[in-house]
Amino acid sequence: MINITLKDGSVRRYESGKTLLEMVFDISPRLAKEALVARVNGKLVDLNSKIDSDAQVEFLTFDSEEGQEVFRHSTSHVLAQAVQRLFPGTKLAIGPAIANGFYYDFDSPQKFTPEQLERIEAEMNKIIKEDLPFSRVEISREEALQRFGEKGENYKVELIEGLPEDAVISCYQQGDFEDLCAGPHVPSTARLKAVKLTSVAGAYWRGDERNKMLQRIYGTSFPKKSLLDEHLQRLEEAKKRDHRKLGAELDLFSIHEEGPGFPFFHPKGMVLRNELENFWREEHKRRGYVEIRTPIILSRALWEQSGHWENYRENMYFTKIDEGDYSIKPMNCPGGMLIYKSRMHSYRDLPIRMAELGLVHRHELSGVLHGLMRVRCFTQDDAHIFMLPSQVKDEILGVIDLVDEFYRVFGFDYHVELSTKPEKSIGSDEIWELATESLREALEARGLPYKINEGDGAFYGPKIDFHLEDSIGRTWQCGTIQLDFQMPERFDLTYVGEDGQKHRPVMIHRVVFGSIERFIGILTEHFAGAFPAWLAPVQVKVMPITDRQQEYAQAVTAKLTKNGIRAELDARNEKVNYKIREAQAQKIPYMLVIGEREVSAGKVAIRHRKKGDLGVTALDNFIDNLALEIKNKEL
């Protein structure tokens, strides 16, 4: 007999060799129906596995992250089985669970079209009905190589060859299908109740564009049809928040075939931009930043000196002036260097925090352009901080705090990544190590959780990245802090120290919004277009009920405008319902309905886009309240 300790601390005794599935049936038939996998002494294992010694056991359902992952991973195996049934000879690459679903990469001469996806989905449902148990077998490396080699599964062979010496190699089988897999899996295909294949896409083997492009089928799955429907419903809802759709509907910006990736900002979009920039200038002034502006076009020699020519050329645009080669700036730093160098600096002047709202152009591959999130020209809210080595830590902390304070104003959640030395880079390993450690220490000092992004730093230094989410959960890098020992070297930047000698300053590149364009995209999706009053392009819509209130409504609008509030008059000969409907669709925060009663009382009737009818009040009172809401940047 063995002792099994459950999550609640209770202990049950079983004969050695009983499977987890048998145990959970004994504990609770209801839990048994929902349990997908178990955590045994901290390790995830199949419910089909046998336990032969005392253990801590926890049963996991779809409610847990691990349960979902196992569930989706098992679904990807069923997908692979269905594809191989319908298209024999299809080779398997990898098929992991991802956030909200799974995918599987295939190598097949057969092109998977949307119609075929339906066929595959039907086959998957058949496999699910067949209630095939997942069973695990551990095999030797030689046997694994032989098995998958015989079947012509060359990608699997490659995977096996890449496994570490001491790795346990396992296979999972359901019916006549077998896949190389570490597991664990759900007990049987019948658990995978509701399955939906969502799209096909190309994906390079091992994510390397030099490799063959495989066909990736994406899908998702749930233990209940209703959960799947809810998920699809949520995706539909999210589409309505898409900044590309809202950007057109709210008349914020447009992008044209005449300039792919080069957005045009309309008057309403400019209000947003300007509000963001005003806020940004105020906050930076308060924190001791000075503002500069550098040219868009600068000579090739400058870019050679900075290292961009060597490391960033594929992303740059070029032009000729007279006989000379010039480049359109992809970054603002070299321009900033020239300003720093234009005069002498004393150690007493440092740190110098030099900010620039700089318009940069980058050649991005056509396939990656995405509304305002990924464009070919954008405005970075850049700053370069020149400092003494002893000031590095405080300056990094200052920027981390600044970013946090900014994002808080908009109510954004964010996550942080630390990116290390990339393949293409300048500077010695020691310097990189030192810079990376400084950033790491700053993060630790603030207790910020972060993820390491190996090899994703800028070519001149490591960076801390701040990522924000869009409406469907894709994350976009916005803020970044990059520590740079290289540019000061390359541009021979100096300051005069206490000792009267020249010394080398250290530099930080940093952005908070990241790109104003991308930030506006995120902002739009986050608020679903219903921007807080301080950002709303139109803050108040004044709507007289009939022509007779026209004059009074005009006076109201004029007074609002005089008080710095962005107000518009809807003088059209339409019913209030119609005007309200339109103002609601435009997500205007406040509507002032003006009828006979308001005119005679000299008041206004307020309607809020979310709170509805707020009753009648004096105009001055409304103005005071709204002015305060705007000043406080209320959400």
Next chain:
RNA sequence: GCCGGCGUGGCUCAGUGGUAGAGCAGCGCAUUCGUAAUGCGCGGGUCGCCGGUUCAAAUCCGGCCGCCGGCUCCA
């Protein structure tokens, strides 16, 4: 750039070889109305672009451009 899908009035979409359609928006007229669509009328499209097949192409074929979802890359 690569893989797959898509491209018809400002917007959403119907039309799959035989003279381009609807709703919304726009414009005109009427209506003067109390918290999410008043009625009637009128205009508007070389069907993304170029070429081919055909007596005839929005529709079939090829190339290009753009967009969407991924991959790779990045603010």
